[in-house]
Amino acid sequence: MSSTASETTHKPQLPPNLASELWQRHAAQERKKLANAPTPVNSTAEISPEDRASFTEHLKSSTRVLALVGAGLSAASGIPTFRGAGGFWREYDCMTLATPRAFAKDPALVWQFYNYRRHCALVAEPNRAHVALAELAKKKPGFLAISQNIDGLCQRAGHPPENIQSVHGSLFSSRCTECAYVEHDNFADPLVPAFELPEHVDAADAKFPLKPIPLSALPRCPACRALLRPDVVWFGESLAVDAVARVDAWVRGDSEADGAKIDLMLVVGTSALVYPAAGYIHAARARGARIAVFNMEQPEEEGSTSRLKEGDWFFQGDASKLLPELLKEVVGEIS
Numbered sequence: 001m002s003s004t005a006s007e008t009t010h011k012p013q014l015p016p017n018l019a020s021e022l023w024q025r026h027a028a029q030e031r032k033k034l035a036n037a038p039t040p041v042n043s044t045a046e047i048s049p050e051d052r053a054s055f056t057e058h059l060k061s062s063t064r065v066l067a068l069v070g071a072g073l074s075a076a077s078g079i080p081t082f083r084g085a086g087g088f089w090r091e092y093d094c095m096t097l098a099t100p101r102a103f104a105k106d107p108a109l110v111w112q113f114y115n116y117r118r119h120c121a122l123v124a125e126p127n128r129a130h131v132a133l134a135e136l137a138k139k140k141p142g143f144l145a146i147s148q149n150i151d152g153l154c155q156r157a158g159h160p161p162e163n164i165q166s167v168h169g170s171l172f173s174s175r176c177t178e179c180a181y182v183e184h185d186n187f188a189d190p191l192v193p194a195f196e197l198p199e200h201v202d203a204a205d206a207k208f209p210l211k212p213i214p215l216s217a218l219p220r221c222p223a224c225r226a227l228l229r230p231d232v233v234w235f236g237e238s239l240a241v242d243a244v245a246r247v248d249a250w251v252r253g254d255s256e257a258d259g260a261k262i263d264l265m266l267v268v269g270t271s272a273l274v275y276p277a278a279g280y281i282h283a284a285r286a287r288g289a290r291i292a293v294f295n296m297e298q299p300e301e302e303g304s305t306s307r308l309k310e311g312d313w314f315f316q317g318d319a320s321k322l323l324p325e326l327l328k329e330v331v332g333e334i335s
């Protein structure tokens with residue numbers, strides 16, 4: 001283990017390898033879940049012919065389509081979400097690393113966590129669901145995807161930038177902690193030479209000590225030399241104002257001559273419990289949208305604004321199997 005003072009303050013009272021083992025076990029379970037799909041309930045063969053027909057008919061006739069996409073969209077690409085049970089990186093609970101406080105206390109540690117996440121996203125490939133959504137965006141100009149993902153996989157699948165809005169930032173953007181400088185689409189891996197690791201070292205494995213990295217070797221602002229930080233929304237932070245404004249303008253139909261009717265909303269790979277994302281389901285419904293949910297888990301309990309109503313659809317299973325199948329008549333066969 002590294003002996004930096006900051007680590008002793010962050011470290012929970014666990015044997016050093018336990019958290020890593022828990023994470024490895026969780027990752028193995030996740031991989032097994034993916035490998036086992038399709039189970040009967042996840043199989044697209046389970047889509048009822050009535051649901052398939054009514055959804056397809058509505059999709060074909062829809063002009064303004066809103067989508068809300070979350071971690072489940074990227075699950076089949078093998079991206080770890082670092083959330084919920086098993087949300088550990090090394091011995092650290094990831095929910096405590098993805099905070100402004102953690103960055104203020106130990107920017108080198110938080111940057112190494114994000115460097116690892118960037119690496120995972122860069123070695124992953126967009127899956128068939130990313131491609132199907134990107135194709136839908138090309139076929140329907142009145143389509144906007146609100147993405148809660150920071151992995152860049154929609155963009156790499158060719159999703160036109162004018163048809164997608166990230167609301168949680170991007171692993172490939174950094175911004176200055178002092179001035180207004182923002183850097184977009186930097187896909188260097190590692191981000192700076194100080195993050196380079198020997199070939200055999202897995203940055204997620206706590207048995208390899210983290211390198212102590214001086215502040216001067218962390219990503220720096222080219223304009224003012226202050227520290228850069230990942231341009232992602234951390235726990236306790238608000239969504240970017242311009243991102244929210246763009247989505248709100250689309251929902252209101254500001255640029256539409258004939259009003260703000262929304263025909264269809266796709267909710268993909270997210271439980272949509274988190275506001276303001278969950279609020280978009282409510283807003284879309286208020287503008288006439290029928291809702292189609294594609295998720296491994298059942299929708300929320302009764303009483304939630306996002307609960308399904310008469311005329312909505314729920315397709316249970318892996319988005320990478322469901323979306324290509326259900327969007328096929330509009331986007332064609334996805335290989």
Ligand SMILES: [Zn+2]
Nearest residue numbers: 176179221224
């Ligand atoms: Zn700066």
